[in-house]
Amino acid sequence: MAARDFYDSELVVATYDLLTEQGNPQINGDRAFYLDCAARHGGPVLELGVGTGRVAWALAEAGYSVVGLDRSAGMLRAAERKGAALPAATRARVQLTQADIADFDLDQRFPLALITFSTFQHLAAAEAQRACLASVHRHLQAGGRLVLDLFDPLLDACVPGAPSPNPDRQAIDPSSGDLLRRRSIRRVNDPSSQSFLETFRLERFDPSGRLLAQADATHHLRWATRQELRYLFELCGFEVEAEFGDFQRGAPAYGRRQIWIVRAL
Ligand SMILES: C[S@@+](CC[C@H](N)C(=O)[O-])C[C@H]1O[C@@H](n2cnc3c(N)ncnc32)[C@H](O)[C@@H]1O
Known part of the structure; x- marks a missing residue:
């Protein structure tokens, strides 16, 4: 296990947006996809591993309230700095909280939760991945959706x-x-x-x-196979509603993205 978390590095935080965004095929179209999910399922939106707010601020600008969790103080500070440049009404829609996504307790339930850009895979133990899904399930309204984006392992x-x-x-x-x-x-x-x-x-x-x-x-x-995730969703009280290989809703394909929309039973 790494001694120091990746996102504790100041240089990782300072370069995250620029090095993540530019011409990165892995997340091509992801924000538009999440905005569409919010339009279908409504807010407030719970984002696990909110990072610099790359997705959360786009949702807030479109009018959705977001609760964003992250354990990295540096990433949360970067998200706050980004928000400071936005209108007060937009800023007020995002609530940032330092928490471990494997085990959190909020006094709120959501129609939609997001775990974007491989964040789920930072939970390097299978038990932590299961605990995270159980935590999400406790925070979703009945029939609420979780949208997850993972890489499909090469x-x-x-x-x-x-x-x-x-x-x-x-x-x-x-x-x-x-x-x-x-x-x-x-x-x-x-x-x-x-x-x-x-x-x-x-x-x-x-x-x-x-x-x-x-x-x-x-x-x-940690990488996960598609069938492993299907069983994990079932174990944690979710049913699979849709599965894609990219953010243009392409069919699941080896080595692409694993984008799941699952519904809390
Ligand atoms: C790949 S970044 C994604 C950030 C953002 N969601 C995006 O799409 O740009 C992963 C984020 O998850 C956070 N993270 C990783 N493991 C975590 C955990 N166990 N609890 C809370 N946050 C975690 C990291 O600090 C980092 O900000």
Whole structure:
């Protein structure tokens, strides 16, 4: 297990939006998809692992109230900073709370919960994934929906010794002109726990190419097969309503996204 959480790294937090968003096929169209879910099922919306509010603020701008949970103080501060630039009415629609998504207790029930962009896979133990779904179930109204986005594991990349399938990413920070870079420098796969540790090196260079900051950060992610998730949903009191391979509602396909819409029974 990583000694320090990935999202405790200041450089991970500071570069998250730019390195996550730009030309990333994994989340292509995800915000529009979640906005459509909110239009169908209504708010308030519970978002687990809200991060910098990449999705939550878009929902708030469209008029939905959001309760966002995250355990990373740095990511929550980044979300608050983003909100500070928005109109007061939009800001008031988002409530950010520091909590562990594997076990939380809010005095509220929701028609819709979201766990976006592989956040569920940060729960690296199968027991934590089950506890998270049980917590979500307790917080959904009867018939409420949970929408989950996971990566569908590329099995070649999950065997011991396999290199990372994650391409290097880079982006220019428009506020400074700095070049931000993220590359995988180590990956250790453990098929017995269906999890891997992956270390990324993050770097910030000024426009002249001088290295301004560098940090290595490791995350621990767990992969799940589709059939495993079907059984897990059943165990936790959900029925599968829809399953897609991308945010354009494409059919489930090997190595793409696993996007699930499940309904609380
Ligand atoms: C990949 S980011 C996703 C952020 C945001 N939802 C998005 O789509 O951009 C994962 C987020 O989940 C949070 N996270 C991971 N494990 C968590 C846990 N057990 N409890 C609470 N938050 C967690 C991290 O701190 C991080 O902000």
